[in-house]
Amino acid sequence: MSIYILPILFIGLFLYGFFKKINTYDTFVKGAKGAIKLVVEIFPYIACIMIAVALLRVSGATEFLAKCLAPVFNFLGIPPELCELILLRPFTGSGSYALLNDVFAVYGPDSYIGRCASVILGCSETIFYVATIYLSQTKIKKLGYAIPCALIASIIGAIFACLLCRII
Amino acid sequence: MMLVSLAILLYINPGATLSTMIDASTEALTLCIELCAVYAVWLGILEIVEATGLSKKIARALRPIIKKLFRIDNEEIEKMIALNMSANILGLGNAATPMGIKAMKALDNGRGVATFSIIMLVVVNATSIQLLPSTVIGLRASAGSSNPSDIILPTILATVVTLTVGISLVFLCDKIKQKIKGKKH
Numbered sequence: 544m545s546i547y548i549l550p551i552l553f554i555g556l557f558l559y560g561f562f563k564k565i566n567t568y569d570t571f572v573k574g575a576k577g578a579i580k581l582v583v584e585i586f587p588y589i590a591c592i593m594i595a596v597a598l599l600r601v602s603g604a605t606e607f608l609a610k611c612l613a614p615v616f617n618f619l620g621i622p623p624e625l626c627e628l629i630l631l632r633p634f635t636g637s638g639s640y641a642l643l644n645d646v647f648a649v650y651g652p653d654s655y656i657g658r659c660a661s662v663i664l665g666c667s668e669t670i671f672y673v674a675t676i677y678l679s680q681t682k683i684k685k686l687g688y689a690i691p692c693a694l695i696a697s698i699i700g701a702i703f704a705c706l707l708c709r710i711i
Numbered sequence: 712m713m714l715v716s717l718a719i720l721l722y723i724n725p726g727a728t729l730s731t732m733i734d735a736s737t738e739a740l741t742l743c744i745e746l747c748a749v750y751a752v753w754l755g756i757l758e759i760v761e762a763t764g765l766s767k768k769i770a771r772a773l774r775p776i777i778k779k780l781f782r783i784d785n786e787e788i789e790k791m792i793a794l795n796m797s798a799n800i801l802g803l804g805n806a807a808t809p810m811g812i813k814a815m816k817a818l819d820n821g822r823g824v825a826t827f828s829i830i831m832l833v834v835v836n837a838t839s840i841q842l843l844p845s846t847v848i849g850l851r852a853s854a855g856s857s858n859p860s861d862i863i864l865p866t867i868l869a870t871v872v873t874l875t876v877g878i879s880l881v882f883l884c885d886k887i888k889q890k891i892k893g894k895k896h
Contacts, residue, residue, distance in 0.1 A: 548801070556759060565762045574758025578751035581809060582743050590739035597735035598716035601727055637742070643850055652856035658865075661851060665844030665866035666873050668804075670837040677833055680812050681819035688888075689830040692880040693837040700838070700873030707865040 588675045596634045605630055619698075621705050622656050629663065629701055633670040633694065640664070655708060662704040667697045746805065753806040757794065766790045769797060780835070780878065781828045788817045792832065799839040811836055831881050838877035840870050 560567045599605050609626035617623050628646065632639045643660050650656040670693045674686060720728050760766050770777070770786070770793035777789050777796075791814035798807035811832065818829050825833075844866050851859035 553756070556756065556763070556765070559765065560759050560763050563763045565759065567759055570758045570762045571755035574761075575751040575755035577754045577809070578747050581750055581754075581812065582747040585746075585812075586739065586743045589743060590736045593739040593742075594732050594735040595716070597731050597738075598720065598728075601724070601731045602716040602719035603723070604716050604719055637738070640846060640850060643847070644854065647850065647854035647856075652851045652854040653858070657851075657854075657856075658862055661844075661847045661862045662865045662869055665841060665847045665862060666869035668837045668839055673837045674833050676808060677811050677815050677836065680816045681829075682821050682823050683819060683825050683829065684823045686825045686833065687830055688881070688884040689825060689833045689837075692830075692877055692884060693834050695880060696834070696838045696873045696877035699876045700869050703872045704865060704869040707868055711865050 585676050585679050588679045589672075592634060592672055592675055596631065596638060599634075600631070600638070619702050621701055622659055624650070624656050625660055625663065628660055629698075632664065632667050633697065634672060636669045636672065639669075658708045659705045662708055663701045666700045666704055668693075670694060670697065749805045750809050753798075753803075754809055756806075757810065760794065761790075766794055769793045773797075781831050783818070783828050785817070788814055791817065795832075795836070799836065800842060802841050802843045802845060804839070804841075807836065807839070827881075827885055830885075831878070834877045834881050835874070838870075838873045840867075840874050842867060 557567055560570070605627055609630055612626050612630070613623035616626050616629070621629065625646070628639060628642045631642060643664055646660045647657055652658075652661070670690065674690060674693075678686070717728065720731075757766075767786075767790060770790040773793040773796065774789060777792050778784065781792060783789065783792075791810050795807045795810040795814060798804075798810060814832060815829065818826065818832070820826065844863070847862065847866070848859050851862070
């Protein structure tokens with residue numbers, strides 16, 4: 544069902560543009576032009592985040608942190624096997640999907656742990672990545688309470704996700 | 712963070728440091744090229760949405776929510792945020808990004824400190840609602856799951872919780888901040 548949504552939306556949009564007598568080709572090109580400039584501007588931020596995450600993983604710092612935090616996660620009702628996944632999730636999308644695949648390979652996608660991992664990834668975002676990219680075009684240096692709020696919300700979401708996986 | 716991991720690497724595997732950094736940077740470049748392609752499509756579509764006046768209509772529909780949530784009163788910014796939110800709800804995170812960046816740019820007052828609206832926009836995007844976790848479902852299917860999409864319902868419920876908690880926390884923090892400020896004066 545859902546695979547039809549986007550094509551139908553696009554057709555509708557182009558028809559609507561035609562109806563409104565808009566030159567859709569020129570308009571599209573005008574918008575698409577901005578893509579390269581935007582990517583050139585955000586590349587350094589993405590590179591920096593990804594380098595930092597790679598160093599964290601290669602150095603074993605995340606594994607160590609995950610081991611330290613395992614009892615805390617256990618107490619919160621989150622399987623300790625998912626510590627590393629939850630720790631890395633705010634930083635990297637591709638990295639956390641790679642970890643999800645590892646979880647599937649070890650525990651199976653239909654196991655409790657596999658389902659928890661799926662829901663946790665589905666309901667959370669790459670918080671630091673989003674914040675960095677969104678701020679990359681502004682002069683803002685201090686984000687105030689934004690990051691703590693988002694992180695706490697994600698943790699509560701993760702606890703809730705594990706709870707839901709037990710019931711549903 | 713980088714310093715700590717560099718220090719640890721110095722101890723366990725100094726040879727891997729540079730190669731790790733360059734590998735990650737290459738990965739970032741690949742990602743950016745992919746993003747460039749994705750943004751070109753979405754920015755093109757977005758321009759048409761703008762030109763047809765559809766974005767104004769979407770913004771008008773979402774206006775009551777946006778006004779309350781972000782405390783802004785500016786039609787241009789409302790439009791960008793409306794599109795950013797609709798893209799998020801449709802699960803098009805990569806389409807939401809260029810619009811979110813545009814809204815951020817317009818919200819920036821150049822003083823270097825994030826305002827309430829900016830914080831709210833970051834938190835809403837960082838805890839965004841996802842109605843169809845397509846990547847996760849795809850990965851589950853290829854891992855041999857017997858029912859890859861049985862996580863949709865819990866995911867939607869959990870994402871609603873995350874978003875609600877995030878928004879409430881921002882309001883709460885803002886209240887506390889106002890109180891502290893009030894005491895100082």
